[in-house]
Amino acid sequence: MAKVIMICGKICCGKSTYAQRLRAENSAAVLSVDEIMLAMFGQHVGDKHDEYVERTKKYLFSKSVEFIGAGIDVILDWGFWTKAERKYAREFYAARNIKCELRCISISEETWAQRLAKRNALVKEGKTDAYYVDENLARKFASIFEAPDEGEIDIVVNE
Numbered sequence: 366m367a368k369v370i371m372i373c374g375k376i377c378c379g380k381s382t383y384a385q386r387l388r389a390e391n392s393a394a395v396l397s398v399d400e401i402m403l404a405m406f407g408q409h410v411g412d413k414h415d416e417y418v419e420r421t422k423k424y425l426f427s428k429s430v431e432f433i434g435a436g437i438d439v440i441l442d443w444g445f446w447t448k449a450e451r452k453y454a455r456e457f458y459a460a461r462n463i464k465c466e467l468r469c470i471s472i473s474e475e476t477w478a479q480r481l482a483k484r485n486a487l488v489k490e491g492k493t494d495a496y497y498v499d500e501n502l503a504r505k506f507a508s509i510f511e512a513p514d515e516g517e518i519d520i521v522v523n524e
Contacts, residue, residue, distance in 0.1 A: 374470030393438035
């Protein structure tokens with residue numbers, strides 16, 4: 366039976382790159398909140414951003430069940446930054462008898478800073494559609510991120 370792989374990690378830690386690698390290795394479908402948000406609204410959504418993110422996640426949870434029903438593994442690429450979100454996802458899939466695992470990307474602060482700088486340069490050059498992460502946004506998401514406990518993690522990915 367197909368399964369769900371949830372990718373957990375800070376903003377700009379390599380989740381999407383890792384998700385694409387897994388997709389290729391497992392013939393899986395990647396469902397990405399950022400991909401949909403950027404395609405629909407671009408860089409700046411304003412005050413509606415958080416509402417749209419939550420609506421997109423709800424849609425992707427539902428869509429993932431369709432893929433699983435078709436026998437396709439699903440990779441959820443959206444961070445799972447809080448303990449509550451990870452708990453909700455596990456309960457959502459358990460209620461549907463769908464196997465899921467959490468893979469947490471672990472990187473050093475130095476590597477994280479380098480990746481943020483690299484991504485921002487690529488965004489400025491128009492070479493990627495990713496979000497530009499200024500210092501305030503990086504600080505905001507760093508404060509939101511709740512590192513998972515060992516018991517929550519199925520696989521640690523050291524990048």
